[in-house]
Amino acid sequence: MKESDKYTSWQLIVLISLRILIGWHLLYEGITKLINPNWTSAGFLMESKWILSGFSQWIISNPGILNFVDFLNTWGLTAIGLGLIVGLFTRTAAISGAILLLIYYLNNPPLIGLEYSVPMEGNYLIVSKTLIEAVALFVLVVFPTDSVAGLDVFIYRFKNRKNRRGK
Amino acid sequence: MEKEKEQSKKPEKKAETEQKSNIKRRTLLKALTGIPVLGVFAFELLEKWSYEREKRNKVLAELGLRDIKAPTVIKSSSGTKGDLLRIGIIGFGNRAKAHANGLGFMHPLDVIKRKENGTLDNWLAQEDLNVALTGICDVFDLHAENGLETARNQIRPGGGTGTNLPVKRYLHYQEMLDDKDIDAVMIATPDFHHAKMAVDAANAGKHIYCEKSVALTEKELNDLYNTVKKSNIVFQLGHQITQSVVFQQAKEVIRKNILGKITLIETTTNRNTASGAWIRNLDANGNPKPGNEKTIDWAQWLGSSPKVPFSLDRYYNWTKWFAYDMGMIGQLFTHEFDAVNQLLRIGIPKSALSSGGIYYWKDNREIPDTLQCVWEYPDKDLTLMYSADLACSRNRGRVFMGHDASMELGSSLKVTVDNDSTRFKQQIKDGIIDPNHPVFSYHPGSNKIDAVTSATEKYYASRGLINTNINGHQIDLTYLHIKEWIDCIRNGGVPRANIERAFEEGVTCIMANKSYREKRYVEWDPVKRKIV
Numbered sequence: 001m002k003e004s005d006k007y008t009s010w011q012l013i014v015l016i017s018l019r020i021l022i023g024w025h026l027l028y029e030g031i032t033k034l035i036n037p038n039w040t041s042a043g044f045l046m047e048s049k050w051i052l053s054g055f056s057q058w059i060i061s062n063p064g065i066l067n068f069v070d071f072l073n074t075w076g077l078t079a080i081g082l083g084l085i086v087g088l089f090t091r092t093a094a095i096s097g098a099i100l101l102l103i104y105y106l107n108n109p110p111l112i113g114l115e116y117s118v119p120m121e122g123n124y125l126i127v128s129k130t131l132i133e134a135v136a137l138f139v140l141v142v143f144p145t146d147s148v149a150g151l152d153v154f155i156y157r158f159k160n161r162k163n164r165r166g167k
Numbered sequence: 168m169e170k171e172k173e174q175s176k177k178p179e180k181k182a183e184t185e186q187k188s189n190i191k192r193r194t195l196l197k198a199l200t201g202i203p204v205l206g207v208f209a210f211e212l213l214e215k216w217s218y219e220r221e222k223r224n225k226v227l228a229e230l231g232l233r234d235i236k237a238p239t240v241i242k243s244s245s246g247t248k249g250d251l252l253r254i255g256i257i258g259f260g261n262r263a264k265a266h267a268n269g270l271g272f273m274h275p276l277d278v279i280k281r282k283e284n285g286t287l288d289n290w291l292a293q294e295d296l297n298v299a300l301t302g303i304c305d306v307f308d309l310h311a312e313n314g315l316e317t318a319r320n321q322i323r324p325g326g327g328t329g330t331n332l333p334v335k336r337y338l339h340y341q342e343m344l345d346d347k348d349i350d351a352v353m354i355a356t357p358d359f360h361h362a363k364m365a366v367d368a369a370n371a372g373k374h375i376y377c378e379k380s381v382a383l384t385e386k387e388l389n390d391l392y393n394t395v396k397k398s399n400i401v402f403q404l405g406h407q408i409t410q411s412v413v414f415q416q417a418k419e420v421i422r423k424n425i426l427g428k429i430t431l432i433e434t435t436t437n438r439n440t441a442s443g444a445w446i447r448n449l450d451a452n453g454n455p456k457p458g459n460e461k462t463i464d465w466a467q468w469l470g471s472s473p474k475v476p477f478s479l480d481r482y483y484n485w486t487k488w489f490a491y492d493m494g495m496i497g498q499l500f501t502h503e504f505d506a507v508n509q510l511l512r513i514g515i516p517k518s519a520l521s522s523g524g525i526y527y528w529k530d531n532r533e534i535p536d537t538l539q540c541v542w543e544y545p546d547k548d549l550t551l552m553y554s555a556d557l558a559c560s561r562n563r564g565r566v567f568m569g570h571d572a573s574m575e576l577g578s579s580l581k582v583t584v585d586n587d588s589t590r591f592k593q594q595i596k597d598g599i600i601d602p603n604h605p606v607f608s609y610h611p612g613s614n615k616i617d618a619v620t621s622a623t624e625k626y627y628a629s630r631g632l633i634n635t636n637i638n639g640h641q642i643d644l645t646y647l648h649i650k651e652w653i654d655c656i657r658n659g660g661v662p663r664a665n666i667e668r669a670f671e672e673g674v675t676c677i678m679a680n681k682s683y684r685e686k687r688y689v690e691w692d693p694v695k696r697k698i699v
Contacts, residue, residue, distance in 0.1 A: 016200065020200075020201060020204050023201075024204070024208060027208065028208075028212070031212065061284070061285075062285065063285040064285075082205070085201045085204050085205050085208070086201035086202060086204075086205060087198070087200065087201050148197055149197045149198065149200040149201070150198060150200065150201060151198060151199070151201070152198075153194060153197070153198035154198060
């Protein structure tokens with residue numbers, strides 16, 4: 001059964017909108033970092049609390065690794081954002097985006113007892129927007145729309161044709 | 168019949184292929200759903216960029232700061248590298264290590280340390296100054312030994328190679344000054360030796376790089392001023408702040424008179440550690456630091472100061488006593504004054520008034536740990552203020568307060584337009600300038616992590632006294648300051664922290680110190696050039 005047959009058109013519209021909106025957000029986050037030569041994840045990592053703080057400190061203390069992490073962040077966000085918007089390698093983009101967002105969340109989760117020097121832009125208790133965005137990406141992984149709307153359609157077609165010829 | 172059948176099949180087929188191509192087209196359109204979104208994104212992005220650029224340009228144009236640019240390269244002064252300069256260091260404590268690094272020499276252990284924390288490359292990026300560290304003089308064997316090991320290390324920045332010139336330890340600084348194989352000296356002893364040593368060095372024809380404070384008394388200061396003026400040597404006082412890119416930007420802001428009429432300058436110090444309060448006789452583990460009467464030439468250390476029995480407390484924590492320096496005025500305010508004076512050329516004040524006390528570090532110290540000093544410059548319609556506390560590390564900046572804007576100058580630069588400014592009244596009304604936020608701020612190389620670790624070092628870094636960012640490298644300001652001195656020795660010219668600036672600073676500090684100690688209002692007589 002094709003995915004387009006699984007979803008009603010409203011379901012499709014909502015799922016595709018969610019995909020494009022998250023893609024838009026991540027792409028802009030990536031591009032802002034890309035054009036700011038002074039951007040670094042060091043400030044964020046320095047604030048890291050909870051289970052990843054040791055790891056973050058290790059990253060900061062190694063300029064080479066910090067550079068690499070900055071590179072991964074900038075280009076990762078840009079690529080994930082692009083992938084989600086145009087629907088190319090959508091599944092990979094959604095999974096890596098969700099993991100990246102989870103890492104952000106785990107670095108500064110709004111847990112009771114963890115205090116941050118930079119105030120958050122909203123009021124959170126355990127759940128933050130980052131966590132919700134990560135989960136939303138997982139939603140997109142289990143309710144894929146790329147075979148309907150996205151450049152992945154061409155990849156599927158190409159694969160199908162190959163399979164048919166194989167038979 | 169068959170023909171009929173075939174004929175009726177044809178339009179069916181046609182309809183089917185039409186439907187198929189329709190489906191294909193629809194699939195294609197759906198597959199490309201994201202592309203127009205991407206187009207909208209790109210359009211909005213460009214809109215946003217051009218809006219921000221326009222706004223920024225508008226603000227900078229209003230301020231006249233549009234053509235301000237950070238220098239990406241500190242240019243080596245023109246002229247040849249010249250002959251090898253042979254340099255001696257008098258007093259090889261903590262500060263002298265920075266001098267040696269600036270010259271291009273580093274202790275092997277420090278090389279390892281900096282390799283580990285990833286900052287060795289910054290040092291290696293320094294230019295080779297073509298100097299040899301050939302003399303070390305220190306009253307403490309351990310420090311002298313440190314100096315010798317530093318001078319002997321063959322690793323050099325800027326692709327330089329060791330000269331293989333021998334390094335010699337001098338037991339007394341006068342021996343070093345008598346040696347014709349020394350061309351220039353760097354003085355980094357406790358403050359009370361500076362003036363005397365510098366006078367002797369100038370008389371011996373050696374070029375001088377002298378740490379602050381320049382002198383503790385008026386007589387010393389006058390002696391030094393007159394001796395250096397009569398000599399042909401190049402004198403540089405150890406104030407590296409003006410070498411930073413941030414400072415260059417601040418100079419532009421002042422030159423373009425963005426701030427309007429400046430009537431108050433507030434300089435501050437806030438530290439809250441034992442080391443910051445000059446208790447330095449214990450190591451990191453709380454054990455006493457080394458040294459005894461056998462390894463320290465106590466008589467020479469005391470020099471002309473009152474004779475007292477050997478004391479490690481005095482040796483390591485000398486800042487606590489007025490016999491050896493001027494406390495916060497000499498150690499910290501000197502840098503503040505230099506920053507202000509280099510920017511505004513305020514020179515010698517008309518009066519000074521200080522007050523304060525020992526309110527927290529109630530040990531055997533004489534110097535105050537809380538101190539307020541005020542200097543008046545009526546001919547410039549200006550007050551200079553210094554407010555310092557050694558028992559609270561709340562960060563207060565160095566602020567220039569003008570009628571139209573105020574400027575905070577430290578390791579970064581922030582200019583904030585005043586809500587009630589006359590000059591920018593219209594722009595504030597039009598919403599072009601927001602007085603609630605810095606209209607201009609400059610953080611060079613904010614993507615680099617500094618390797619500053621101790622609280623005291625952090626204090627210096629926050630005041631813009633450690634590094635500057637040039638071409639992605641954290642360049643040591645002390646190196647740039649030493650380089651300027653060496654360039655002047657080789658090619659002529661006057662370094663920025665020259666004897667005139669040193670004299671102005673010396674008078675200003677001595678006035679404030681006198682005011683605190685004598686509990687009175689102190690004035691400067693410009694005709695007799697005397698403190699009264």
